[in-house]
Amino acid sequence: MNRKNVYSRPQLSCLVILRILxxxxxxxxxxxxxxxxxxxxxxxxxxxxxxxxxxxxxxxDYPFLVDVINYINMYGLxxxxxxxxxxxxxxxxxxxAIGLLSLYYLSHPPLIGVHYLIPPEGSYLWVDKNxxxxxxxxxxxxxxxxxxxxxxxxxxxxxxxxxxQ
Amino acid sequence: xxxxxSKQNIDNQVTQPESKGRRDTLKTLATVPVLGAMAYxxxxxxxxxxxxxxxxxxxxxxxxPTIMEQQPDGKTIRLGIIGFGIRGAQLMQALGxxxxxxxxxxxxxxxxDPQNTRYQDFLEQEDLNIVVNGVCDIFxxxxxDAAMAxxxxxxEGLNGKLDKLPTIYKHYKELLAAQDxxxxxIATPDHWHGTMIIDAVNAGKHVYVEKPLTWTVPETxxxxxxxxxxxxxxxxxxxxxxxxxxxxxxxxxxxxxxGDVTLVEVSTNRNDPNGAWVYDIHxxxxxxxIDWKQFEGHPxxxxxxxDYMTSSGAAKYIGPDSRDKFSLERFFRWRCWWDYxxxxxGDLLTHEYDAMNHILxxxxxASATSSGGVYFFKDGRTVPDVLQTTFxxxxxxxxxxxxxxxxSQFNRPRKIMGTDATIELGSSLNxxxxxxSQRYKDKIEQGVIKPGEPFYRYASGKSIDAxxxxxxxxFAERGLLFSYVEGKRYNTTxxxxxxxxxxxxxxxxxxxxxxxxxxxxxxxxxGTRAYLEGRTMYWDKDKQIITRE
Numbered sequence: 283m284n285r286k287n288v289y290s291r292p293q294l295s296c297l298v299i300l301r302i303l304x305x306x307x308x309x310x311x312x313x314x315x316x317x318x319x320x321x322x323x324x325x326x327x328x329x330x331x332x333x334x335x336x337x338x339x340x341x342x343d344y345p346f347l348v349d350v351i352n353y354i355n356m357y358g359l360x361x362x363x364x365x366x367x368x369x370x371x372x373x374x375x376x377x378x379a380i381g382l383l384s385l386y387y388l389s390h391p392p393l394i395g396v397h398y399l400i401p402p403e404g405s406y407l408w409v410d411k412n413x414x415x416x417x418x419x420x421x422x423x424x425x426x427x428x429x430x431x432x433x434x435x436x437x438x439x440x441x442x443x444x445x446x447q
Numbered sequence: 448x449x450x451x452x453s454k455q456n457i458d459n460q461v462t463q464p465e466s467k468g469r470r471d472t473l474k475t476l477a478t479v480p481v482l483g484a485m486a487y488x489x490x491x492x493x494x495x496x497x498x499x500x501x502x503x504x505x506x507x508x509x510x511x512p513t514i515m516e517q518q519p520d521g522k523t524i525r526l527g528i529i530g531f532g533i534r535g536a537q538l539m540q541a542l543g544x545x546x547x548x549x550x551x552x553x554x555x556x557x558x559x560d561p562q563n564t565r566y567q568d569f570l571e572q573e574d575l576n577i578v579v580n581g582v583c584d585i586f587x588x589x590x591x592d593a594a595m596a597x598x599x600x601x602x603e604g605l606n607g608k609l610d611k612l613p614t615i616y617k618h619y620k621e622l623l624a625a626q627d628x629x630x631x632x633i634a635t636p637d638h639w640h641g642t643m644i645i646d647a648v649n650a651g652k653h654v655y656v657e658k659p660l661t662w663t664v665p666e667t668x669x670x671x672x673x674x675x676x677x678x679x680x681x682x683x684x685x686x687x688x689x690x691x692x693x694x695x696x697x698x699x700x701x702x703x704x705x706g707d708v709t710l711v712e713v714s715t716n717r718n719d720p721n722g723a724w725v726y727d728i729h730x731x732x733x734x735x736x737i738d739w740k741q742f743e744g745h746p747x748x749x750x751x752x753x754d755y756m757t758s759s760g761a762a763k764y765i766g767p768d769s770r771d772k773f774s775l776e777r778f779f780r781w782r783c784w785w786d787y788x789x790x791x792x793g794d795l796l797t798h799e800y801d802a803m804n805h806i807l808x809x810x811x812x813a814s815a816t817s818s819g820g821v822y823f824f825k826d827g828r829t830v831p832d833v834l835q836t837t838f839x840x841x842x843x844x845x846x847x848x849x850x851x852x853x854x855s856q857f858n859r860p861r862k863i864m865g866t867d868a869t870i871e872l873g874s875s876l877n878x879x880x881x882x883x884s885q886r887y888k889d890k891i892e893q894g895v896i897k898p899g900e901p902f903y904r905y906a907s908g909k910s911i912d913a914x915x916x917x918x919x920x921x922f923a924e925r926g927l928l929f930s931y932v933e934g935k936r937y938n939t940t941x942x943x944x945x946x947x948x949x950x951x952x953x954x955x956x957x958x959x960x961x962x963x964x965x966x967x968x969x970x971x972x973x974g975t976r977a978y979l980e981g982r983t984m985y986w987d988k989d990k991q992i993i994t995r996e
Binding site: 298301302305306309310313317336339364367368369430431432433435436 | 471474475476477478479481482485488489493561562
């Protein structure tokens with residue numbers, strides 16, 4: 283096997299660690315919601331602020347939609363996290379993560395003079411942890427590591443092989 | 448490096464001969480053990496949380512109380528409204544009737560602020576199958592407004608079409624004599640409640656009356672006697688009976704989960720002129736638009752009041768104006784003078800007492816002491832703006848402490864203090880386990896229960912236990928949680944009126960009937976007399992009278 287990667291060993295290690303950390307974060311966020319029978323996105327949606335707030339708040343008028351949003355969050359976060367940890371279909375997982383993180387940011391933007399019922403645990407001005415996380419996911423999307431370390435390595439080889447045949 | 452380039456590199460790499468198959472597999476599955484760590488962490492965390500499930504195990508209840516079903520094809524109830532001041536207007540709004548001006552204002556608010564849904568909520572409010580056939584108010588402007596509200600069945604603003612106007616009666620007795628009225632809502636000043644109830648019952652009308660039940664002690668017996676002997680459905684306006692968390696508090700106490708209750712602490716905390724009864728004076732009010740003679744009161748009631756005040760050393764609290772002297776202040780701000788009012792005791796202590804009587808089945812206390820004074824609103828009022836009243840219930844081994852100020856709105860939740868735990872009732876119900884509890888001793892020692900920390904919380908029909916997230920607790924405290932799961936959010940006054948109407952249709956007993964009202968009235972009168980006389984008042988259970996020793 284060609285040992286000469288496009289990444290140096292420390293670079294690849296960092297990318298894999300970053301992917302596992304982000305994956306872990308997503309997966310446990312999802313699992314915690316699945317395990318908590320009382321969890322609902324309802325209060326979070328209701329507490330939306332900023333330019334898009336009316337859209338997010340209007341979703342709470344439809345219990346069915348709230349249920350759908352709950353499922354997307356519970357299972358979406360878990361599956362995205364699982365994919366990242368295993369290094370399996372990571373580019374699809376990245377797109378899902380970018381979508382969810384964008385929605386979280388847009389519903390709760392850290393604007394000046396905006397106060398949330400659940401106060402954030404840090405101090406933010408325009409940039410919050412969701413946005414930083416979004417940046418990190420973008421990095422791992424364009425600097426993929428799962429084709430070296432992860433199930434994608436196997437999947438893509440198989441895929442390639444099938445194509446060759 | 449672009450994604451494409453990197454992909455190419457990878458492709459080169461993964462198409463290498465499989466001589467290093469083992470290494471390859473290792474690279475493919477290198478991160479799988481992370482899942483093991485995740486599984487272990489989740490297992491440990493769940494195990495720890497499982498021990499916290501003790502609160503949901505201990506505090507499990509039957510379903511939350513549901514509201515009485517409206518009878519299909521029930522008969523339309525024809526209402527008469529006596530009194531359309533601040534509260535009368537609120538009661539009619541709760542019934543689905545508001546003046547076109549009021550609704551126009553709500554429409555404007557909704558236009559200016561899309562988040563303001565009050566107009567929409569009002570439109571969607573359930574139709575209670577009622578008509579308003581008669582209204583009466585001794586201030587002409589209010590009487591006309593009441594008629595307009597009664598005719599506004601389509602719930603429209605200023606450009607809307609009104610239905611047939613209800614009859615405006617100059618005197619409440621004419622309204623009571625009307626054949627097209629089945630039931631009346633009385634929202635007049637305190638000094639008229641008792642007399643109007645008796646007259647309404649004698650006229651065969653069902654009665655919903657605002658609290659307090661009565662203004663004088665002697666009339667209390669007459670009212671109770673009249674209602675007990677009649678077939679009318681009677682409801683006293685303590686809408687707190689409909690507060691869901693109070694029902695849950697009752698369940699908790701009945702299950703013995705907080706141990707022996709020795710102290711109940713309740714309060715009133717307000718800090719604005721409106722809350723201190725300094726209401727606006729209507730610009731069109733004058734001797735020609737107000738029937739002052741009728742406002743003065745029933746001669747027999749006035750005699751009972753004067754007899755008591757002069758014979759008990761409380762004459763200094765009479766007046767100071769003479770009763771027949773027209774006064775806009777006394778007309779609109781009548782709660783500030785004993786001549787018409789029952790003060791903090793009748794207006795606000797009664798809500799607190801009735802809530803506790805509902806939860807704890809207290810009945811009438813054995814004794815009452817009161818103290819306080821006019822400490823802030825030195826505007827000529829005779830009723831105190833700061834009041835402390837304690838009621839003793841020796842056969843229940845408990846005291847009831849009421850503390851009120853109209854010059855600070857610092858929030859003090861209702862507290863029911865037991866040997867094993869304390870219940871706090873605010874916008875949510877909170878239970879905190881007592882560190883010295885015997886009942887929970889083992890669990891405290893095991894570290895499963897942390898005394899002093901919120902152990903169980905209930906809000907908006909939802910139990911929140913130690914498993915719940917901080918966010919949920921946060922929302923629960925603000926009463927926001929899961930309101931959509933429980934369906935529409937209800938106004939308690941609407942529920943209380945609705946219950947009364949359904950009881951009329953289904954010939955049932957409402958939750959704040961005459962027995963509860965009797966206990967409320969006597970308790971409030973004991974507190975008032977203790978203040979006026981500056982000494983302890985007692986209840987003679989056998990003779991059913993208030994005594995001084």
